[in-house]
Amino acid sequence: MDAVGFGRAVIFGFNDGGFASIVFAATRLERTRALILADSFSFLGATGGWDDVERDPAEVWARQVPEMGADYTPSVEQITRMQEIGRAVRSGWGSGALLSITAPSGSGRLPWLAMFERMCASPGMARASFETAFRIDVRPILPTITVPTLVIHAREDPVIPVQLGRYLGDHIPDARYLEVDSAGHAPWFTDPDTILTAIEEFLTGSHAAPAQSHRALRTVLFTDIVASTQHAAAVGDERWRAVLARFGEITADVTERFGGTVVQGTGDGHLITFDGPTQAIRCAETLRTDAEALGIEIRAGIHTGECELLGTDIGGIAVHIAARILGQAGVGEILVDRTVRDLVVGSGTGFEDRGSVELRGVPGTWQLLAVDRHGPRPGSAEAALVSMPTPGPRTVMRRSDRAVEVMARRTPWILRGVARLAPATGRR
Helix, strand or coil: CCCCCCCCEEEEEECCHHHHHHHHHHHCHHHEEEEEEECCCCCCCCCCCCHHHHCCHHHHHHHHHHHHCHHHCCCHHHHHHHHHHHHHHHHHCCCCHHHHHHCHHHHHHHHHHHHHHHHHCCHHHHHHHHHHHHHCCCHHHHHHCCCCEEEEEECCCCCCCHHHHHHHHHHCCCCEEEEECCCCCCCCCCCHHHHHHHHHHHHHCCCCCCCCCCEEEEEEEEEEECCHHHHHHHHCHHHHHHHHHHHHHHHHHHHHHCCCEEEEECCCEEEEEECCHHHHHHHHHHHHHHHHHCCCCEEEEEEEEEEEEECCEEECHHHHHHHHHHHHCCCCCEEEEHHHHHHCCCCCCCEEEEEEEECCCCCCEEEEEEECCCCCCCCCHHHHHHHCCCCCHHHCCCHHHHHHHHHHHHCHHHHHHHHHHHHHHHHC
């Protein structure tokens, strides 16, 4: 956006592009004019990963209902179709098998669909992308979205069940929801007038724009020096002040390196915010290492949630939750909650479960996890995901694919002509 001079943009998220769009809209209010989600979702419910692809669909459905609610759980028939898609990605990528399921109207052009798959991604890239979509869960972020939002979903979407779109519409505050009578995964191909009219009215209608919110999604990191009183007594006040000053300088430098903001000092630690949780974890890990080099130890607590922006300060329940998580952390621990864990899938971060606890003054129970110093454990889903080979698409492209790629770049009008002729040729 900076490169092309966009100050504020309408963010359009399609399918799993909704994940990044949702997080961007929640964190970058000043850069987001509106959010449009088309045939997208916040959580697939496939908690069993690839194993769910081979399970009895009825068993998968029964396990998803308590997690997602009966109104938002895909039917057994829809789960069966999603399993077919999973098998096509895992073992048939590049053959056109996936697109023949997701775009049945084009099944008569299987060679073209196969070439399109090969030019999009290698089999490893496709599997990694699909597995990431299995595991990411951005449901906790939905209530923090304050920008105008339009959710569009096809009623008979063969890829992303309509229940998942309804969940978005019901859980994003004041979102408009448009359900299109279509059986296509990209309904603007089958019903463009309805969708374009809705988008135009949404973006240019006479409805007054809401006031700019002073709340936004942030990842909050609290750090704390362990046994600071004992250290001060051991080395003396003057020496201890010098250590605190040096660690403050290190904190400022490391925070800037990872794109964060030091909001304030907390005596023996700091309150820091980030746009995303991965940067917060990496910052905390670096601060832990640098603290140990100074002969001290720290602990850290991280939470992602909606915060109240108060000039250079920050407030809200998310800040209190992060502080309470810090209070549960042991010496040298970086402690996070499940929301953070679900947002960093694919980052190569390993976690150790610390169980569920009640946080003082915060409703409900919270699952806490400690960041593993050694990364994801061998055999874990995260380790398998980050170690999965993901070569570029050219590794599986055929000679004819490369020829088409060259034509698309140098002589695109030839391909447009072929595309116009293809339907007529198919009817002969």
